[in-house]
Amino acid sequence: MKKNFIFMIAFTVAVFSLSCSYSPLLEPEVIIPDVISFSEQIEPIFKQCTGCHPNSGGLDLKAGNAYASLTASDKYINFEVPELSLIYTMPHPDGSHPKKYTAQEAALVLKWIEDGALNN
Numbered sequence: 109m110k111k112n113f114i115f116m117i118a119f120t121v122a123v124f125s126l127s128c129s130y131s132p133l134l135e136p137e138v139i140i141p142d143v144i145s146f147s148e149q150i151e152p153i154f155k156q157c158t159g160c161h162p163n164s165g166g167l168d169l170k171a172g173n174a175y176a177s178l179t180a181s182d183k184y185i186n187f188e189v190p191e192l193s194l195i196y197t198m199p200h201p202d203g204s205h206p207k208k209y210t211a212q213e214a215a216l217v218l219k220w221i222e223d224g225a226l227n228n
């Protein structure tokens with residue numbers, strides 16, 4: 109009986125320590141530059157979106173039109189709480205949009221908004 113008890117303790121400790129092992133290799137690496145350029149880093153992300161936008165939701169994400177469309181109403185970019193910006197939340201990797209950003213793309217879009225969503 110005592111042996112069984114000690115075995116159970118050892119087994120539980122082993123299962124817990126194995127299940128909590130963390131593999132950094134599985135985490136995608138996110139690299140955020142100090143300065144973000146809308147035309148060079150943000151607009152190219154939207155290439156994967158133009159098949160459905162402008163047709164969906166009245167949003168035109170084609171190169172040359174995207175900035176004007178995103179700033180035409182205040183629903184896409186939330187300067188007060190950038191994390192609540194629709195252009196960030198809608199295609200977020202954890203969301204259910206038909207097209208989702210990669211972790212890197214989401215981080216770039218958020219940083220761009222935090223930096224003032226410039227047309228640079």
Ligand code: HEC
Pocket residue numbers: 153154156157158159160161164165166167184194195196198199205206207208209
């Ligand atoms: C397969 C089609 C499809 C693709 C690709 C797609 N979307 Fe959408 N998107 C939709 C549809 C449909 C809606 C409107 C329905 C809804 O609100 O979910 C929408 C709505 C949105 C909205 C909210 C529009 C509004 O005015 O409420 C945003 C922001 C958005 N999409 C961003 C993106 C971004 C950024 C990408 C590219 C990463 C993208 N979408 C790719 C189909 C798509």
